[in-house]
Amino acid sequence: MQDIVDKIRSRYDVSEVTEQRENLTFVTVEKDQVVPLLMQMRDQEGFSHFVLLTAVDWIEEGVFQLTYILNHPGKKVDLGIRAHINREHASMESAHHLWQQVATYQRELKEMFGIDFPGSPRVDEEFFLEGWDHTPPMRREFDTKKFSEQTYFPRPGSKSYDPREYMKQKLYCDDYEEEQ
Template sequence: MMSELLDRLVRDFGVTDITERPPAITTLKVSKENGERLIRELRDREGFTHLNFIACTDWIEDGIFRLIYMLHNYDSKQNLGVHIDIKRDHAEMTSIHTLWAQAWTYQRELREMYGIHFPGSPRLEEDFCLEGWDAMPPMRRDFDTAKYSAERFGHREGRVSLVPRDHMKVQLYPNRGGDES
């Protein structure tokens, strides 16, 4: 049944990179233009009536954000992850808040954390977690969080960081100079 559906999706929407992850997760990739149409089709025709979450990954080397829409089918107990790549320098995606009302909260968070724009999504520009944020969106990988923290919040003198592995070597084998062999 799942393979039938996937064949149809390849034909109608040109989905690629289909990966089956047992027991019940299938992911596929679709272009930005076909994305909203595909998700609507899956919800209305194919029984994927539940939106688990919307997530995002920053693939800075490829210059893309990968949006992951995880859908769930209550009848067949199948999860379907729809991957959509959008360009980092033009981060914009069709809003799906008309399909699931809860989507606008995810989109608000994505706008705040990654700076992705969703035209038409309600209350998009409102602060979600960060209040009065004035720098680059913090989950972008080119955002230097250590530098920002040191500048904004300062650094307490006397603070030391220990790598647990090295520290425990010295603690457990002191007379071998931290050599575990």
């Protein structure tokens, strides 16, 4: 694994390397280097299996973190490639030409986070929300509780507790009293 990371370091601007496990390492690179890196990993290093593409919303920093995870079927190791993109007018280079299934992930990200992938097939079609006309629901500025209350007729009289406090009181009452 270390030799691959070294190879990546030698050719790309790696800002961060996280060794999660023996067989899983994350490297963070610049936004425009992701697709060339993916292509090199696939064609030269043998990471032929694309596992997933996902996004995390870091609203405080104003970025989306995209994570591409690749798998090496021979060596049984995983490599995660991370990149940060701007939250405003979020847009990313499409990687559907490397693996066909990437297009599906990109459709999902477009619908759930509003990240655009120009040129990706069917990226503008709805994925599983039908006729959604609000903020993309996985963005953190979207207040799902408020939306639910406005839309879905909450039943009056139902209470909700903070799960952490409630479980402390009800399930682990001995510890709770000690803390008090």
